[in-house]
Amino acid sequence: MTVRKASIILADDHPFILLALKQLVAAEEGLELVGEAVTGIDALSLVRSVTPDIAVVDVGMPGMNGIVLARKIREERPTVKVLILTAYEDEGRVKQALSAGACGFILKRSATTMLIPAVRAVLAGGTFVDPLLTSRGARGEMPLAIELSAREREVLKMTALGHATKEIAQSMAIGSKSVETYRSRALEKLGIKSRAEIVQFALSEGWLT
Secondary structure (H helix, E strand, O other): OOOOOEEEEEEOOOHHHHHHHHHHHHOOOOEEEEEEEOOHHHHHHHHHHHOOOEEEEEOOOOOOOHHHHHHHHHHHOOOOEEEEEEOOOOHHHHHHHHHHOOOEEEEHHHHHHHHHHHHHHHHOOOOEEOHHHHHOOOOOOOOOOOOOOHHHHHHHHHHHOOOOHHHHHHHHOOOHHHHHHHHHHHHHHHOOOOHHHHHHHHHHHOOOO
């Protein structure tokens, strides 16, 4: 039986980077390149046309940047996973990307080694942030989890990894309402409210690397 390959599009306005990304995808079994673009507008049109499994997009493309593109993809094609590629190494862009709906964030200088692991992690339903960012403190100052119970920590971790409430409930053999209760308690203790902040906390705890 033939296993369906995961479809992927690439968007970057630098031809050499785009070529390198294409070569990485071509060499990886199980991935199929179904389109490429050099502007954000063209990338959005491509996503609308082919609805790939994942879109790898540069944060600094002309016409429409990667953050805006990620937000539009989330609104129009919520099944498409977005992986942000950038040369900028700052906390602000990581937060913006995750808040916009991106599932991953990798640096261009480490793309040759991190692209495929990032794609695999995101396709599996997880969240991926370049280890170079986490190691240099891009996660920012987040509160410690010493006040969280074991179940609160587990629910928060699985939430950060992109699992839905029902999936968490099944994994932990508890009810969906219990998952929501544990999550609410954890967020109240930590003083955080958004998914982006949950991911930032998970990074600070080393859950995503």
